[in-house]
Amino acid sequence: MKQAKEGMVVLCRANGNMEHDFVGRIQKCFENSALVEILDYAPQDQVNVQDLIGRTVIAFNRMKRSQTTQLATTQNQVKESVG
Numbered sequence: 001m002k003q004a005k006e007g008m009v010v011l012c013r014a015n016g017n018m019e020h021d022f023v024g025r026i027q028k029c030f031e032n033s034a035l036v037e038i039l040d041y042a043p044q045d046q047v048n049v050q051d052l053i054g055r056t057v058i059a060f061n062r063m064k065r066s067q068t069t070q071l072a073t074t075q076n077q078v079k080e081s082v083g
Contacts, residue, residue: 005029007026009067015058018045035057040070
């Protein structure tokens with residue numbers, strides 16, 4: 001995702017800090033990753049989000065631009081676009 005910019009809402013795939021996909025907003029871009037504020041997440045990840053104080057660093061190749069801040073809607077859009 002080379003066109004990432006601060007303020008962009010993204011769907012992030014699960015990583016070492018989060019067990020499920022989540023929706024976030026880019027706060028700061030780095031060379032190959034970004035600091036992401038976690039907006040919506042699976043209920044099972046509530047403790048992880050609290051431990052991370054609501055943000056995490058994630059690689060650009062593990063995120064995709066989103067049109068919504070709601071996880072369920074975003075995941076449905078991804079499934080529809082894939083097939």
